[in-house]
Amino acid sequence: PHAIHLQPKWLVAQHEEATGVLPDEAGLQALIEKLNISPNHHVVVYDDEGGAWAGRLIWNLHCLGFTRTSLINGGIHAWLGAGLPTTAEVEELPRVDNLIQIDLSHAAQFRVNYEELRKQVEQESVQLWDCRTSDEYSGVRLAARRGGHIPNALHFEWSTALNRQNHLKLHPLERTRQRLEQLGFDLKQPVVVYCQSHHRSGLAYILARLLGWEAKAYDGAWSEWGNRLDSPIITGESPS
Structure with a gap:
């Protein structure tokens, strides 16, 4: 209502x-x-x-x-x-x-553009959360001219944080925190979240805030990064 x-x-x-x-x-x-x-x-x-x-x-x-x-x-x-x-x-x-x-x-507190992120990636001064599917991350599935992920991005699919047996509510935050830390994320350092179009990473952004984690979103996302022929890209399951 x-x-x-x-x-x-x-x-x-x-x-x-x-x-x-x-x-x-x-x-x-x-x-x-x-x-x-x-x-x-x-x-x-x-x-x-x-x-x-x-x-x-x-x-x-x-x-x-x-x-x-x-x-x-x-x-x-x-x-x-x-x-x-x-x-x-x-x-x-x-x-x-x-x-x-x-x-x-x-x-600027909440978003990062291509040029800024490209510079941070080249300097290896940014923590990246790719919340797409494993096939998108590895490059098996193409949703742009090029497939793969941004160099050094860690992968944690957005829907992993949802409990499908409980009305799509979030799993307990401590469980998600532990999963993220096991994957190598440092929740004491800022993170940039991205997916294909900053749709799925909308939830990643919310999760980060709930975890007290400073987060920005790359709203250009893979639809921009993967469509540019000059972007550095990694294929496969390894971040780099």
Whole structure:
């Protein structure tokens, strides 16, 4: 009840070779008008897939400096599993006068672009979390001109953090923390998360924040990195 429906297309600029990039100011203005939110609102987000698109929306809002956000653990599946009320009615909510202002001065805290990340990769000064499938990471499955992963990126598939026997709720955070540390992640050092279009890494971003882990997202993601012929790429299961 009272939920606003938002399609994923509102969250991305949909560039042909970087499909998940943050929208420009006009696109973000349209998003805020669609959501109808003021600085005084608290935005609670959910989806039907365990939190990836919901996490992506939260990240978009964080890039605007709006952090009054929460994620429903398990999304609509957990809501239904708890027997909570739903409705099929589309509610017309009154328009707010003081919409969130489009201010991208905060975005650098939450995102990294290709040029910046390329420099960090070449200097080996960045910790990378690739949360795609194993086949995408190794290069067996192509979703761009080139397959593989960014050099030194560690792999932990996003859905591994979800409990499919419990309405797609997150596994206990301590379990996920241990899995990440076993793979070689250092949760005391910042991390950059990425997938194909910063959709699945929306949940990785949320997980990092829940773990108290400083995180940014590479929203150009593999659709940008893998489509560029000059990007350094590693194939196979080894990070480097």
